[in-house]
Amino acid sequence: MEWTRHLLIVPILLPLVTGALLLLIDELRHTAKALISLASCLLLVGTAFALMRLADAAPETGSALSLSYAVAGWPAPFGIVMVLDRLSALMLALTAVLALAALIFSMARWHRAGPHFHTLFHFLLMGLGGAFLTGDLFNLFVFVEVMLAASYGLLLHGSGAFRVRSGLHYIAINLAASLLFLIGVALIYGVAGTLNMADLAQRLPAVPAADRGLLQAGAAILGIAFLIKAGMWPLCFWLPSAYMAAAAPVAAIFVLLTKVGTYALLRLTLLLFAPGAAEATGFGGPVLIWGGMATIAFATFGVLASQAMGRLAGYSVLVSSGTLLAAVGMGDTAVVSGALFYLVSSTFSAAAFFMLIELVERAREPGADLLAVTMEAYGDEAEESEAEERDDEEVGVVMPGALAVLGVCFGLVAILLAGLPPLSGFIAKFAMLSGMLNPAGLGAATATAIPGQTWLLVALIILSGLAALIAMMRTGIRTFWAPLETIVPRVLVVEVAPILGLLALCALLAVQGGALLSYTEAAARTLHAPAAYIQGVLGTVQPGGAPR
Template identity: 40%
Template sequence: MNHLIIAPIILPALTAAFLILALRGHVRSQRTVSIVATVVLLAFDIGLLVLTATEGPQVYRLGDWPVPYGIVLVLDQLSATMLVLTGALALAVVIYASAGSDRRGRLFHPLFQFQLLGINGSFLTGDIFNLFVFFEVMLIASYGLMVHGGGAGRLKAGFHYVAINLVASTMFLIAVGLIYGSTGTLNMADLAVRVQQIGSTDPGFLKAGALLLFAVFATKAALVPLHWWLPATYASTSAPAAAIFMMLTKVGAYAILRVYGMIFGADAGALALVASPYVLPAAVVTVLFGTLGVIGSRTLKAVAAFAVVASMGTLLIALGLFDNVGVAAALYYMVHSTLAGAALFLIAGMVVEGRPHTLDRLEPDMAMRAEKLVASLFFIAALAMVGLPPLSGFIGKVMILDATRGVPSWALLWTVILCTSLVLTYGLTRAGTTLFWSSAPPPDKWPEPRPKLFQPVLAVSLLVSMMVAWTLAAGPATAWLESTAHQALDRSGYVETVLGQKPIRPAKED
């Protein structure tokens, strides 16, 4: 076993504990430790990506207990890609927060590290119950980050966020109980074998558990009608918290792919593709709802939040195909939309700091400091979020359109994606012109204290640079993601990697 596999879980856990026990109340020291730890984490993530590219999927058995009885972590191309995306986003966010937003409440950096612990664990776990455990770690940390800094609006949105996630967690446990009661296992590889062996006469409880679990993942991924928590939550919290929350929806999408593309995939017998009939219709409605929300929003954070909902719908249109081409397109667009959405939230935070009277409300106000620079960053982020050329969003949407060509409803899907892209262009253009083109002349002397710009500009520039790099590397990135999609949907390969045996295909029933 390669002990490096557990580093993305152990490092944030030890860092968070050290920040609480040794540096509590020392924000500057916490910043330094948190940034260094995040850089090291990203280096580990890249190392794991190289490891899985050169040596193939890896399994880590905690305590060296035999599978499926012990806790197991599984590293493959999909989980490694998501780890690198998380680490890269986390670095930009922690740099942004070091400008001063981490001082507006207690324990930002420990909560941030615990958030990374939950996210990374969700990507690495090979067990559905431990997926629940890491979900809870991730969500508990997000509760603290959500209300960081206080305020009536933030507390109200935080209450709703906690309530919906408590319901989802309860549903998760019920689903886990139904699945375990039907199969006697929760290890994903072992579950993939046993699901296939269940005859068509006895899938009732297992199907109920599978669909209930899908509702939980759909809630995390903000699929309509389970999306309503996201706009209020993301628009009410601080900019760095909203930016790192971009990974929460991606964990939901990842779980849908892992469970319903592999365990309940095309080879799952009586329960093959059990969630497939629900993903595409819900994804289409999600795109439409998110787009309408952008048009109706009155603040830049709300615009960004509804744009994220629309992007999740677009992503899940491709992911819901559950084939190699669709999943590869979804993964390419997932990386892009995560970076673009995070950039929009961080820019919204800069607007809030630069306009103390109107904040990020879509109303004309006095020009901000470095307004041309902020406006330029907004233009690039908005261009990326809409999916216009030449950035990676355009490539991602073209890949999604190409992936849906063989679907019977391709004409509807193309119409929805193209028309909503046009409406999103209008919505983000309206927001940009109101904030940056309609502002009054700046004052002769800027009031003190002036908001810090270096770290926020650096953080957003990092995200923009990543999007540009993702665009330039579209060729090799697409080849990698096509291989990743094939591996993610390969039930036999996953089972053989984890259990060390090839699954036996059951005989067909008469």
């Protein structure tokens, strides 16, 4: 057996071992724990990109079996099977890069703000890696619960009544979602007799007509659980406050948690309810489309109404969630390809924004947002003219270097969230819109062939970008152009570096967007042809020997 096959288990074992090892080290040895944690994250990044390359090269070798791994030698569908394809490899790479950025940012101060930060962080990575790799619904539940259990501790990391209150809301909502998850899994198992995704896809067309209602009920309950985690309206009321309350590096990695629900919906929709699944073909698609559009509309109003930057970032995450859910519901190959590109770009930009907010807030007085709104609403002309006179006296003062760097980063984030050229946000939205307006290929679709709901979705995506631009301009003016009082923040290199790194990756995605688009197009084609996935899992070669 090739040694590369064992790489499939590394994204799960490496964080597990690291988290357990860090638990044994005294909590006061911050430097030692940080170095071990950083080394583990670097290894995870290397492993993730090696798996991404392996997934992309596997079809060229003609061996689909190299993409699956039977844990402990038990064959599918009886044993635990880890499955690697382009989608799961992309999500692993995204997780590793984002984890490295958040971890570096936390080393300035947050990893010392409470006990067991690094252990919880790596257990969260273990849950994410397992959720993206598992080929079994029950093990998906297990890994999601590991991820959520770690996220509870990370959200409460630090202090403050607002953080505790938001954390309790977050825990209650996710426990309810986990209960729905378990009920949905139980109903599906009761009807189909299996929870292996590939085996389930084979058995669904043969389910008796009398049992299909119960099967679809289980799938619907399971879908609700995923939609809560993905943040679809009206199930998303908890998200802006929870993400706003979290510490900056925690909020950055939490951006990826909403993508777990989107990933699961994309995986299961195209695997279980693809053409050929009898009456279940396209099950839940309209709900995702209309629910996604409702989420975009709700989040757009939230972006415009937000005065605090943390809440603005939270609603921006909801905009991306709604966009991705609607794209998954459409199910078109070109749209899914653009959505995967958008997933990468929006995740990087939102994570950079959450980390940037903490640095920007250091340059502002507490309550500056509220004071700015109050002055806009009730300020008189005398105060405005006096302010203008003071501004005239300060002409020629050099802007402090820290504020200049933060201002440039803020402007780049605004461009990314609005989807303006030349950064990757524009390419991602253009790829999605192109797929929506040309469902049969470039130049092959006519205006009459495009449904009205597609035009509505296109309009919402464009308007949400305009709303993000307006909100970011308003916030930028209050913060950098006309602040109530200028405070030069103390910013460390270790804090700015991950933000600049994520923004540089977004710029690289714009320059080398063709390579990622080619990858996402291949991933979308693979998702829409689930036979290869099913064959690769059910024909799994045991780690020690021959096929089962």
